[in-house]
Amino acid sequence: DIRDFTTPELYAELAMQIQERDDAPQRTDVVTLNAELLEAATGQERIIASVRYTGLIREDAAGDAAPFSETWHVVKDLKHPMPTWHIAGIQQS
Numbered sequence: 001d002i003r004d005f006t007t008p009e010l011y012a013e014l015a016m017q018i019q020e021r022d023d024a025p026q027r028t029d030v031v032t033l034n035a036e037l038l039e040a041a042t043g044q045e046r047i048i049a050s051v052r053y054t055g056l057i058r059e060d061a062a063g064d065a066a067p068f069s070e071t072w073h074v075v076k077d078l079k080h081p082m083p084t085w086h087i088a089g090i091q092q093s
Helices: 008-020
Strands: 029-042 046-058 066-077 085-092
Antiparallel strands (some): 029 046, 046 066, 066 085
């Protein structure tokens, strides 16, 4: 469940987007993937990192792969007894 990997705020936004497309299935094939850590900051209660993902994806099985670029913002709550990373936001670039 995507809820396990996102913050509650991002999950609510994603759930709304899925509902808007009437739960139609979406398929994306990742052809190539590159990741670059842009920034990381540690506070007393959490760590925030921004990672840029680039590469090629195919969203139509019969179509050509197309380039994409996204920046994902992830957080880790250091107050939690077993902290894990959660996706807090995704920016298309």
